[in-house]
Amino acid sequence: MSLQNPVFIPGPTNMPEVLRKSIDMPTMDHRSSAFADILHPAIAGVKKVLKTKDAQVFVFPSTGTGGWETALTNTLSPGDKVLAARNGMFSHRWIDMCERHGLNVTVIETPWGEGLPADRYEEVLAADKNHEIKAVLATHNETATGVVSNIGAIRKAMDAAGHPALLLVDGVSSIGSMDFRMDDWGVDIAVTGSQKGFMLPAGLAIVGVSAKARAAVETAKLHRTFFDLRDMETGYSVNGFPYTPPIGLMNGLNIACDMLLEEGLENVFARHHRIASGVRAAVDAWGLKLCATRPEWQSDTVSAIVTPEGFNATHIVTHAAEVYGMAFGTGLGEVAGKVFRIGHLGQLTDALALSGLATAEMVMVDLGLDIKLGSGVAAAQSVYRHGNPNQTKAAA
Numbered sequence: 001m002s003l004q005n006p007v008f009i010p011g012p013t014n015m016p017e018v019l020r021k022s023i024d025m026p027t028m029d030h031r032s033s034a035f036a037d038i039l040h041p042a043i044a045g046v047k048k049v050l051k052t053k054d055a056q057v058f059v060f061p062s063t064g065t066g067g068w069e070t071a072l073t074n075t076l077s078p079g080d081k082v083l084a085a086r087n088g089m090f091s092h093r094w095i096d097m098c099e100r101h102g103l104n105v106t107v108i109e110t111p112w113g114e115g116l117p118a119d120r121y122e123e124v125l126a127a128d129k130n131h132e133i134k135a136v137l138a139t140h141n142e143t144a145t146g147v148v149s150n151i152g153a154i155r156k157a158m159d160a161a162g163h164p165a166l167l168l169v170d171g172v173s174s175i176g177s178m179d180f181r182m183d184d185w186g187v188d189i190a191v192t193g194s195q196k197g198f199m200l201p202a203g204l205a206i207v208g209v210s211a212k213a214r215a216a217v218e219t220a221k222l223h224r225t226f227f228d229l230r231d232m233e234t235g236y237s238v239n240g241f242p243y244t245p246p247i248g249l250m251n252g253l254n255i256a257c258d259m260l261l262e263e264g265l266e267n268v269f270a271r272h273h274r275i276a277s278g279v280r281a282a283v284d285a286w287g288l289k290l291c292a293t294r295p296e297w298q299s300d301t302v303s304a305i306v307t308p309e310g311f312n313a314t315h316i317v318t319h320a321a322e323v324y325g326m327a328f329g330t331g332l333g334e335v336a337g338k339v340f341r342i343g344h345l346g347q348l349t350d351a352l353a354l355s356g357l358a359t360a361e362m363v364m365v366d367l368g369l370d371i372k373l374g375s376g377v378a379a380a381q382s383v384y385r386h387g388n389p390n391q392t393k394a395a396a
């Protein structure tokens with residue numbers, strides 16, 4: 001693997017130099033006021049990225065998975081009913097975590113490659129007359145299949161059913177890269193990590209918590225210590241964590257938010273959309289199909305590409321690593337061997353994306369797939385030339 005090449009896995013993502021440097025900090029007394037000057041701006045920055053005015057933001061030394069556990073253990077009690085759909089490996093793992101915590105999960109089995117079925121959520125919630133379901137789980141972007149779902153539609157389904165459950169959303173591979181509206185969508189807990197849209201190393205679980213979810217903490221009985229929101233809240237009130245904070249990563253998070261907000265969230269989303277559109281044009285030119293079966297489910301952060309029947313897609317990933325020193329993502333779970341993934345989130349540019357597409361083409365031709373060198377690259381180039389917002393400036 002070459003450390004000079006960009007990675008095309010859907011997290012951890014490529015680190016901008018500014019962020020790499022920002023986490024390189026001398027040892028500091030984490031009880032000094034200097035840490036307050038990192039902590040509070042970082043929290044304020046994350047709130048803007050989540051598009052929330054009302055929620056509280058909590059950051060734990062952990063990963064996205066720890067964010068899931070924070071959401072569950074702080075709001076639910078053993079035996080509580082929760083509703084979730086399984087449409088890929090990440091929604092599957094969150095369901096598995098619920099079961100291991102003794103929660104009673106109603107699972108809406110959804111074909112891998114499809115988005116969350118809001119109509120099925122509504123049916124199940126409407127049938128739950130006694131409001132026994134305490135939480136609704138939704139994976140905004142299923143990283144295993146490259147499928148983005150409509151969280152606003154899940155909120156509408158809950159409202160249509162008049163159901164008071166909490167809405168817990170996994171936004172690990174969407175937040176900071178694709179539009180995410182915590183307040184507008186009535187999300188009660190939003191979960192992400194530091195190593196995807198925030199372009200940092202793994203090490204932080206980042207969680208937005210609505211007032212309703214915060215109130216549930218007082219009665220929830222699942223065991224929690226490290227991830228107890230109340231301890232973290234007390235910590236923040238005296239400018240610290242309940243334990244030693246990862247100061248470098250927190251500094252990085254502060255600067256990462258500045259970078260995203262300076263570029264402008266809508267510009268960040270448009271850039272991801274343009275880069276993803278180029279990747280999709282390439283896939284089309286190769287004569288291949290995405291795992292996402294409808295255009296509205298195609299993710300702007302990761303594309304899972306289905307390879308021909310009888311071909312082991314994992315060979316693409318191993319060959320790319322061994323021969324060209326470039327990282328792509330393998331298929332996971334049900335789609336292992338059937339898809340390979342191109343991650344296109346974080347600090348990517350059109351030029352970087354083209355290098356990934358060009359390499360993927362060489363790999364597929366090496367492995368005997370019927371693909372014309374340059375076909376996907378040309379299709380993406382056309383998207384990038386015409387979609388480039390600087391073209392009009394250059395012409396003026």
Ligand SMILES: *Cc1c(COP(=O)(O)O)cnc(C)c1O
Pocket residue numbers: 011063064065066090139141142143170171172173193202
């Ligand atoms: C990466 C990812 C996770 C897991 O996050 P970790 O930081 O690896 O624990 C969870 N959900 C989704 C959708 C992801 O993409």
